[in-house]
Amino acid sequence: MKIEAYLKREYIRNLVKAGERIDDRDFLEYRSLKIERGYTKVKSPGSAFVELGNTKVLVGISLDVGQPYPDEPNKGVMTTSAELRPLADPYFEAGPPDEHAIELARVVDRGIRESNAIDLEKLFIEEDKVWIVFIDIHVLNNDGNLIDASGIAAISALLDARMPKYEDGQIIRGEWSGKLPVKEVPIPCTTAKICDKLLVDPCLDEEYSMDAQITITTTDRINAIQKSGVGAFKPEEIDQCVDIAFENAKKIRKIVKSAED
Amino acid sequence: MKNKDEVQLIVDGRRLDGRRPDELRKITMKVGVLTRAAGSAYIEWGNNKILVGVQGPRALHPKYLRDPTKAVLRCIYNMAPFSVDERKKPGPDRRSMEISKVITEALSYVVLLEKFPNTGIDVFIEVLQADAGTRCAAITAASLALADAGIPMRDLVAACAAGKVQGQIVLDIMKEEDNYGEADLPVAIAPRKKEIVLMQMDGNLTREEFKKAYELAIKGALQIYEMQKKALLESMKVEIEE
Numbered sequence: 001m002k003i004e005a006y007l008k009r010e011y012i013r014n015l016v017k018a019g020e021r022i023d024d025r026d027f028l029e030y031r032s033l034k035i036e037r038g039y040t041k042v043k044s045p046g047s048a049f050v051e052l053g054n055t056k057v058l059v060g061i062s063l064d065v066g067q068p069y070p071d072e073p074n075k076g077v078m079t080t081s082a083e084l085r086p087l088a089d090p091y092f093e094a095g096p097p098d099e100h101a102i103e104l105a106r107v108v109d110r111g112i113r114e115s116n117a118i119d120l121e122k123l124f125i126e127e128d129k130v131w132i133v134f135i136d137i138h139v140l141n142n143d144g145n146l147i148d149a150s151g152i153a154a155i156s157a158l159l160d161a162r163m164p165k166y167e168d169g170q171i172i173r174g175e176w177s178g179k180l181p182v183k184e185v186p187i188p189c190t191t192a193k194i195c196d197k198l199l200v201d202p203c204l205d206e207e208y209s210m211d212a213q214i215t216i217t218t219t220d221r222i223n224a225i226q227k228s229g230v231g232a233f234k235p236e237e238i239d240q241c242v243d244i245a246f247e248n249a250k251k252i253r254k255i256v257k258s259a260e261d
Numbered sequence: 262m263k264n265k266d267e268v269q270l271i272v273d274g275r276r277l278d279g280r281r282p283d284e285l286r287k288i289t290m291k292v293g294v295l296t297r298a299a300g301s302a303y304i305e306w307g308n309n310k311i312l313v314g315v316q317g318p319r320a321l322h323p324k325y326l327r328d329p330t331k332a333v334l335r336c337i338y339n340m341a342p343f344s345v346d347e348r349k350k351p352g353p354d355r356r357s358m359e360i361s362k363v364i365t366e367a368l369s370y371v372v373l374l375e376k377f378p379n380t381g382i383d384v385f386i387e388v389l390q391a392d393a394g395t396r397c398a399a400i401t402a403a404s405l406a407l408a409d410a411g412i413p414m415r416d417l418v419a420a421c422a423a424g425k426v427q428g429q430i431v432l433d434i435m436k437e438e439d440n441y442g443e444a445d446l447p448v449a450i451a452p453r454k455k456e457i458v459l460m461q462m463d464g465n466l467t468r469e470e471f472k473k474a475y476e477l478a479i480k481g482a483l484q485i486y487e488m489q490k491k492a493l494l495e496s497m498k499v500e501i502e503e
Binding site for chain 2: 001006099100102103105106110113114115212214219221222223224225226227228229230231232233234235238239242246
């Protein structure tokens with residue numbers, strides 16, 4: 001058991017019952033969001049370093065040429081992985097991704113994939129040859145809400161990404177020809193439930209104390225949902241969370257689009 | 262696989278297997294099917310065949326995982342290599358690890374874990390034949406197996422998915438509809454208070470379509486709940502006759 005979580009739980013829950021949060025935010029207020037595109041631009045085609053409060057996530061994009069999926073021979077391929085690096089949290093362990101890392105990667109992946117954010121049809125090169133887009137999430141400091149921070153960093157890195165030059169069947173590393181085709185900006189919004197109250201962007205202390213959370217990734221539609229945590233939502237709370245997600249995504253999308261390197 | 266546009270999934274208001282949009286597949290459940298598990302259940306849901314066995318509450322190993330305030334519930338969702346068209350490599354993969362996690366969390370809500378501090382309750386879910394909707398079938402059967410093990414619970418968990426197929430919201434999507442459809446929304450509820458303990462979604466749904474889909478999924482889950490109660494009562498009946 002996490003002793004910190006055990007000790008802090010009641011304190012945080014009592015605060016929320018009284019209408020307050022440990023960092024003085026309103027229930028529907030995000031922490032400050034900083035996005036730096038092109039953080040590792042000397043090497044990787046696309047990257048973004050995101051700070052959401054004290055949560056720090058770096059996403060890097062790599063591009064390679066490979067085979068398409070047999071059922072979609074005319075489309076490029078995307079794949080998402082996440083690493084919870086042990087420097088980011090005393091509870092993170094070195095080694096292969098655990099269920100938390102896998103869930104994180106899969107939820108971010110679903111938002112990008114299902115919204116068709118990357119125009120995969122434009123990543124077709126020739127028969128049996130397509131571009132493969134690797135999205136690698138590197139969590140560097142965990143102060144909660146890794147899904148939103150990672151989702152924002154992932155789409156920012158994709159918007160930053162350049163296409164490597166490709167000539168005579170060879171990738172020419174370090175030379176570029178145009179941008180990665182991105183046509184949608186999916187934004188995940190996570191709402192936590194603590195003592196029947198709904199709060200966006202839970203920090204780590206709030207994650208320890210929450211009943212459950214739900215992440216809803218939107219464009220002009222809903223593209224992905226993931227409820228996680230032990231605990232339950234009432235049906236009408238889910239409706240509220242959807243409204244909150246659409247509302248917040250609009251604000252965050254503006255910040256994502258306006259971020260430069 | 263065929264091109265998405267070439268497949269007609271709904272003709273004259275009927276789906277590929279003749280169902281109406283709001284109709285479930287054929288479902289049977291049986292409780293107490295194994296002798297060496299503390300509790301067990303078997304479910305056939307359309308072409309899905311899933312067996313669940315519960316071990317525990319028992320001493321939890323490794324020790325550092327123990328919680329002195331409550332039991333630790335762990336669900337392991339495992340697909341047999343032959344359960345799908347193309348052989349699945351044995352062992353956990355990313356998809357099954359995610360499903361194990363969300364099912365564990367959903368069931369942890371209903372089990373009275375605080376009754377068994379320092380122990381572990383293991384729920385093993387074996388998917389023997391898979392045909393879309395396995396996580397809903399799995400969690401439905403898992404909650405039956407926990408009840409069969411006599412583990413105190415505040416409620417069962419009943420699950421059902423809704424989806425969007427050719428622009429239409431439908432209940433309990435089957436394999437073809439999952440492959441060629443536009444959205445999949447599995448929902449699990451604790452039925453007594455209609456609380457949502459599992460919800461995932463992928464695809465694209467407007468605000469209105471989402472509301473329609475999840476209300477339909479809840480309706481479906483409530484039907485599942487009735488079947489669960491029957492299956493449990495059925496297992497009790499046998500005991501009394503003996």
